[in-house]
Amino acid sequence: MTVVAGGASAARPQLIRAINGKVLLDHLRRSGPLSRTELARLSGLSKPTVSAALGTIERAGLVHATGQRTGVPGPAAILYGVRPEAGFILGLDVGREFLRGAVADLAGTVRSRMSVRAKAVDAMARIQELAGLATKLLGDAGIGASQLTQTVIGSPGVYDPKLDTLTLTGRLSGWDSPAVLPALRDAFGPALMIENDVDAAALAERVHGHGRDVDSFAFVSVGTGIGMGLVLDGKLRHGSHGVAGEISYLPFAEGTGSDARDARKRGSFDASASAAAVVRAARRAGVRGASSAEKVFAAAARGNAVAAGIVAEEALLVAKAVCTVITVVDPDLIVLGGGIGQAPGFLEAVVDQLRLLAPVLPEVKVSVLAADTVVAGCIAAGLDRAWQHVAARIGNSAS
Structure with missing residues (x-):
């Protein structure tokens, strides 16, 4: 028993040094470069404790001195930051x-x-x-x-x-x-x-986009495929089976022929509202040159009434899916992404439908992130x- 107690006693300072090092590293990661004085103020640790903890994480190769803070009263303070390499x-x-x-x-x-x-x-x-x-x-x-x-x-x-x-x-x-x-x-x-x-x-949106200062939001991507990323309490949620956000399987009308086959394989909402579904609908309606969803949207913007009707139906379908998310999760924000979700004018069309469908209307924004999201x-x-x-x-x- 004496040996066990001694081992625990010896391990305690090591554990405390490790915890203090993690605290400082977290501040440097979020707010660095910082001086020892600044780290002491932010962490609530004493200056000697900060110095010891900095030594620990510096020996681990995780931080380094990045320069000095000048232009303030007193001697220049050494600044520490995360070592990128x-x-x-x-x-x-x-x-x-x-x-x-x-x-x-x-x-x-x-x-x-x-x-x-x-x-x-x-x-x-x-x-x-x-x-x-x-x-x-x-x-x-x-x-x-x-x-x-x-x-x-x-x-x-x-x-x-x-x-x-x-x-x-x-x-x-x-x-x-x-x-x-x-x-x-x-x-x-x-x-x-x-x-x-x-x-x-959705993680990119949380770090770089509209979700940076939002506690809960849904990133709804509509394009070649359809899906959703759900961030609640600042954390990405996958669900018990990993299918949280698989809104392509929302049970919308499946149609017949290729629509029904798509619905069985990829989900009813995907079969009804993906880019391929927009193209199929446009071709059935006789829209000329409807080789892509982008061209269908362009035709609608030029005043083609048939194409405009297809775009309006697409906005209604997406609004129904978003309404489902609102009523189940009630997020602060909805972000639309994907080729269709980010198409000019589509946001306004979806919001117009949501005003009629949803019990509340959270903020709805278009993602400003590019193709490497x-x-x-x-x-x-x-x-x-x-x-x-x-x-x-x-x-x-x-x-």
Whole structure:
């Protein structure tokens, strides 16, 4: 018993040093660079304790002196900040038409970014293309694969931990094969995290977009596919089975023929309101040149009454889905994203319908983030995970 008590007593100062180091690192991550005096004020720790904790995280290679604060009374104060090279994150977006990616350092600064058109016709070839893109990104960033702290892939679908596979992968052919995840782990190593692509876009919105200062919001993406990312109490919510936000399965009218087949495979709302559904509706109605949803919207903007009717029906369908979200979750904000969600004038059409349908009308905004939104969300998710690894390094350094 004496040995156990002694061990616990010896471990206590180490634990306290590690906790203090994490507190300072969190302040430096959010507000740095900072001086020792500023860190003491923000943390409530004494200056000697701050000095000791700074030594701990500096030995761990996580912070460094970045300069001096001048222009204020008294001697110049040394400023400390996170050492960006202490970790790197690779974020990849696997889409049907494009593969996008970026490498960022631990401070969140993007070191390289790239987008390539997808050429693969099957899942294994798509993984090879992703690996090739990753190699180019690492080369442009000037780092090796061994320096990566975390890799995050934004992908259509839901991860099923029981089967260790991806399900509900939509239009990404073969991506739900049981062989996909093992092949991805072989290509990218154990520090691999899979995030639903729309959930990743919601994370990007939380960090860089309209969701920055909002406690709860829904990011609704309408385009080639349909999905939603739900942030409640500042946290992304996946649900018990990972399907929170899979609004493509809302039970809207399925129609017949290809519409019904789409509904069974990808969900009724997807079959009714995705870009492909808009094109089908326009072609059935005789809209000339309706080769894409974008062209249907353009025809409506030019005054084509038939195309305008299809756009109005699309706005009604999206408003019904958003109304469902409002009545179940009651978020502070709805953000529309995707090719259709961000189309000019579409926001106003959806809001007009919501005024008639919804019991309350939260703020509804169009995302201002660009095509690399999913990559930005993957980087954000990777940074959160990387800082968990950093916390472990602080504990090891304090011991």
